[in-house]
Amino acid sequence: MSSPTEGRTAPRLRRRTAASWLLVLPALAIIGLFMLAPLGLMFEVSFLEKGAQGGVRWGTFTPEAYVAFVFERDLDDSLLLNLDYVRIFARSFVLAFATMTIALLIGFPVALHMALQTQARRNLLIFLVTIPFWTNLLVRNYAWILFLRNNGLLDGVLHALGLTDAPIGILYTPTAVMIGLVYSYLPFMVLPIYASLEKLDFRLVEAAYDLGANRWRALWRVIVPLATPGIAAGCILVLIPCLGAYVTPELLGGSRSLMIGNLISGQFGQARNWPLGAAFAFVLLTVVLIAMVAYLVRFRQPPETA
Amino acid sequence: MNANPNFRFPGLRPAAWLFFLYLYMPIVVLLALSFNANRTATIWTGFTFDWYGVVLANQDMMNAAKNSLIVACSATLIATAVATLAALGMAGRRFRGQSGVAMVISLPLVVPEIVTAVATLLFFVAVGVRLGLTGLIVAHTVFCIPFAYLPIRARLDGMDRYLPEAAADLYAPPLAVFRRVTLPLLWPGILSGAMLAFIISLDDVVISSFIAGAGSTTLPIYIFGMIRIGITPEVNAISAIMLLVSILFVALSWLAGRSRPSRA
Numbered sequence: 001m002s003s004p005t006e007g008r009t010a011p012r013l014r015r016r017t018a019a020s021w022l023l024v025l026p027a028l029a030i031i032g033l034f035m036l037a038p039l040g041l042m043f044e045v046s047f048l049e050k051g052a053q054g055g056v057r058w059g060t061f062t063p064e065a066y067v068a069f070v071f072e073r074d075l076d077d078s079l080l081l082n083l084d085y086v087r088i089f090a091r092s093f094v095l096a097f098a099t100m101t102i103a104l105l106i107g108f109p110v111a112l113h114m115a116l117q118t119q120a121r122r123n124l125l126i127f128l129v130t131i132p133f134w135t136n137l138l139v140r141n142y143a144w145i146l147f148l149r150n151n152g153l154l155d156g157v158l159h160a161l162g163l164t165d166a167p168i169g170i171l172y173t174p175t176a177v178m179i180g181l182v183y184s185y186l187p188f189m190v191l192p193i194y195a196s197l198e199k200l201d202f203r204l205v206e207a208a209y210d211l212g213a214n215r216w217r218a219l220w221r222v223i224v225p226l227a228t229p230g231i232a233a234g235c236i237l238v239l240i241p242c243l244g245a246y247v248t249p250e251l252l253g254g255s256r257s258l259m260i261g262n263l264i265s266g267q268f269g270q271a272r273n274w275p276l277g278a279a280f281a282f283v284l285l286t287v288v289l290i291a292m293v294a295y296l297v298r299f300r301q302p303p304e305t306a
Numbered sequence: 307m308n309a310n311p312n313f314r315f316p317g318l319r320p321a322a323w324l325f326f327l328y329l330y331m332p333i334v335v336l337l338a339l340s341f342n343a344n345r346t347a348t349i350w351t352g353f354t355f356d357w358y359g360v361v362l363a364n365q366d367m368m369n370a371a372k373n374s375l376i377v378a379c380s381a382t383l384i385a386t387a388v389a390t391l392a393a394l395g396m397a398g399r400r401f402r403g404q405s406g407v408a409m410v411i412s413l414p415l416v417v418p419e420i421v422t423a424v425a426t427l428l429f430f431v432a433v434g435v436r437l438g439l440t441g442l443i444v445a446h447t448v449f450c451i452p453f454a455y456l457p458i459r460a461r462l463d464g465m466d467r468y469l470p471e472a473a474a475d476l477y478a479p480p481l482a483v484f485r486r487v488t489l490p491l492l493w494p495g496i497l498s499g500a501m502l503a504f505i506i507s508l509d510d511v512v513i514s515s516f517i518a519g520a521g522s523t524t525l526p527i528y529i530f531g532m533i534r535i536g537i538t539p540e541v542n543a544i545s546a547i548m549l550l551v552s553i554l555f556v557a558l559s560w561l562a563g564r565s566r567p568s569r570a
Contacts, residue, residue, distance in 0.1 A: 017402070023395025024407050026388045027451055031410055034448045035422065038429035042421075045428050055431070106325060112315070113322035127560055132329050134502070135552040136509040138526055139545040142533050143332035146339065149537070153335065186329070215315060244418025246512050251533060261420040261512075268424065268516070278428065281421045292416055 039285070046278035054272035065279035085263065085280075092259040095174060096242035099181040100189075103238050104231065106182070107189035111230075112223070114190075115197035126194070133187035141180050141251045148176050148252070172254030180248040185241055189234035192303055196230025197223070233303035236295045240288050260284050333549060340546035345539060357543035367544065370528040376439060377514075377524060378507040381446035382454075386500040388447075389454035390492070397462040414449040422449065423516035430517060439522045442514060446507045453506050454499035457563050461495025498563035501555045509552065 049060040072082040114125045132140065147153045150167035158164045170176050200223065208218040224231075246261030253259070260280065267277025295303065343352035361367060392411060396404065414422065426445050435441060469491065473483045511526040518527055525548070532541050 020395040020401045020404075024392045024411075027392035027455070028407060028410055030384075030388060031413060031448055031451060034426070034429070034444055035414060035417070036410070038425035039417070039421070041428050041432055042425040058432075109315075109318055109321045110325045113318045116318070128326060129329070130560070131553055131556055132333065134505055134509075134556040135333070136526065136545070136548045138509075138511050138529055138533070139336065139548055140332065142529075142541065142545055143336040145533070145537060146335060147332065183328075183332070219315070240416070241418065244420045246420045247530075261418070264420050264424060265516075268427065274428070277424060281424045284418060285421045288416065288418055288421075 042278045043282055046275055046282050048275050050273050050275050054274070056274050062275075065273075065275040068273075068276055069279065069283075088258050088263050089260060089283075091174070091257070092243055092245075095178055095181065095257075095259065096239050096245075099178055099185065099242050100235050100238045102178070102182050103186050103189040104235060107186055107234060108193055108227075108231070111190050111193035111197055111227075114194050115200070122198070126191070129187050129190050129194075137184060137247055138251075140184060141248050144176070144180050144183065144252060145171065148179070171252065172257070174253065174257040176252040177245075177249045177257045177259070180252040181242050181245060184245075184248060185238045188237040188241070192233035192237060193227060193230040196227045196233075200226050229299050232295060232299060236291060237303050240291060243288060244284055336542060336549065337546050340539070340542040342539065342542070357539040358547070360540055361543045361547070364540070366523075367525070367528055370523045370525045373439060373442075373522055374508055374525040377442045377446055378504050380443045381450050381507045382500050382504045384443075384447045385450035385503050386454045386458075386496060389451050389499060389503075390458055390496055392451075393455055393458040393462055393495075394488075397459060397467075411455055412452050415452045419449075419512040423513040426513065427516045436519065438519055441517050441519075442522055442524065445513050445517055446510065449510070449513065450503035450507055454503040457498040457502065457559075458492065458495040461492055461498075461563070465491050494562045498559045501559035501562070505552055505555045505559075509548070 045056055046065050047061055047063065048056040048058065049062050049064065051057050067079070069085055070081065070083070071079040074080050110129075114122055114129075117125065145152070148171040150169060150171065152171070154170070155164070155167045158168065204222050204226070205218050208222045213221065244261050245259055246265060249257055249259040249262050250265075253262075264277050264280045264284070267273045267280065271277075339350075340357060341353050341355070342350055343354040343356070344350065392407075396407065396411075422445075426448075430441050470483050470487050473487045474480070478486065509526060510524075511530055514524050515527045515530060518524060525544075529541065529544055529548070532538065532544075
């Protein structure tokens with residue numbers, strides 16, 4: 001490798017740096033123009049006045065959308081506390097954290113099992129975990145409608161077992177949304193935990209045994225601490241898409257299980273309040289970025305899957 | 307490596323089996339029900355291919371499928387080309403601002419889809435572009451870039467970087483080095499990335515449904531509309547087709563990416 005301290009090689013290094021920039025430029029330009037610029041625009045729109053027939057009035061400025069988050073305007077223009085939107089945000093966080101916890105409880109044992117297999121079996125299992133993740137989200141959620149709806153397959157099974165005789169009516173409830181979310185994002189939990197367990201030196205576990213630890217103690221004091229980066233990565237990779245979930249609550253949830261994604265979409269559909277929708281989207285983006293930055297600061301590398 | 311380490315945990319194996327059962331049960335049931343003769347979709351009364359015939363004869367759905375293919379192919383081509391260049395620029399050397407570039411490239415993976423959808427919609431409205439297939443292609447290209455980039459980058463990192471240097475030492479001009487040495491070695495990564503980008507584009511619902519105009523409905527948007535109306539055997543059949551297409555492409559991508567970089 002050439003060292004930048006040698007004067008002779010400096011021009012060559014500069015040339016290579018320029019070449020690197022030239023190569024990454026098209027990707028930067030596309031993402032910059034069609035993602036960063038739109039996100040900036042979205043921020044601007046959240047401070048505009050809404051137009052009379054939907055849309056926005058360009059060139060205006062008002063913090064109205066952020067005020068509307070917590071207050072609604074009465075007829076005489078006084079502000080009334082209205083926590084409907086806050087409630088939907090809170091529900092989204094609760095659902096996302098619950099999903100993350102359940103996914104962790106299911107995902108960790110599976111990842112551990114995978115890490116204990118031979119190399120050939122591991123590759124096969126990784127492949128099996130990945131397949132559902134790449135299949136259409138819509139289709140996967142649809143499959144759960146078949147299970148959960150009244151007189152659907154779940155009711156059929158429960159009836160056959162003699163556990164219930166009436167439909168349990170689980171579809172269109174927050175429970176159904178959570179079942180769908182866990183199913184959709186489980187691979188995001190399994191793969192990073194597996195990636196960190198795979199690197200784990202299991203001789204450390206043997207050492208723990210030699211020092212008198214039993215299985216549980218070895219698990220809690222050796223394996224779990226060493227797998228922490230993977231666990232954290234899995235948690236953040238499940239949490240982030242859950243917070244912004246749109247398809248799952250739309251299909252499996254009812255009006256009482258709306259999440260942030262549906263709230264945002266509603267402002268661009270029936271409600272026709274673009275500034276408010278943009279403000280919701282911006283708040284969601286901020287939360288997600290804070291979570292991501294917190295992860296990066298703590299673990300100093302991007303979340304890694306297998 | 308620890309192929310068979312001296313660590314056993316009771317119940318781990320059955321738990322894993324249950325997990326894989328849970329993972330595949332809905333998929334298997336959906337596939338099975340797509341062959342169900344009964345209209346009510348969940349009560350089995352006999353085997354039939356009829357619903358696939360009904361789906362293939364549905365002109366609106368075929369148009370939507372055509373739109374999906376046009377968008378997915380275009381977005382995949384552009385995103386893969388751009389991602390390949392970016393991966394070449396990022397691999398093997400360090401330059402100032404590199405981590406910033408990496409962050410921008412992975413941004414579409416971090417930003418929630420619904421936020422991207424809203425922002426893109428506002429952008430197209432503000433610029434005043436009609437939201438036809440071109441708009442969809444542009445939006446899809448953006449989120450396909452990181453999916454194409456990651457496998458290519460992984461392939462490059464696993465590659466023997468002295469091979470291109472050796473070729474250069476043997477007086478091969480840079481373009482020849484790229485065409486005769488780097489590209490053939492990189493090809494499986496590019497293929498793998500392109501197939502993932504294709505799948506991601508083909509499956510996208512959220513971003514597409516925000517920016518697609520009346521004439522540019524894609525297949526997932528069409529299916530989304532059908533599901534919201536109700537459960538029908540046609541939905542089962544088209545869902546099964548989409549499932550099989552996804553699984554086929556992921557399997558191909560996996561096989562392409564799995565062939566190890568040769569180390570001469």
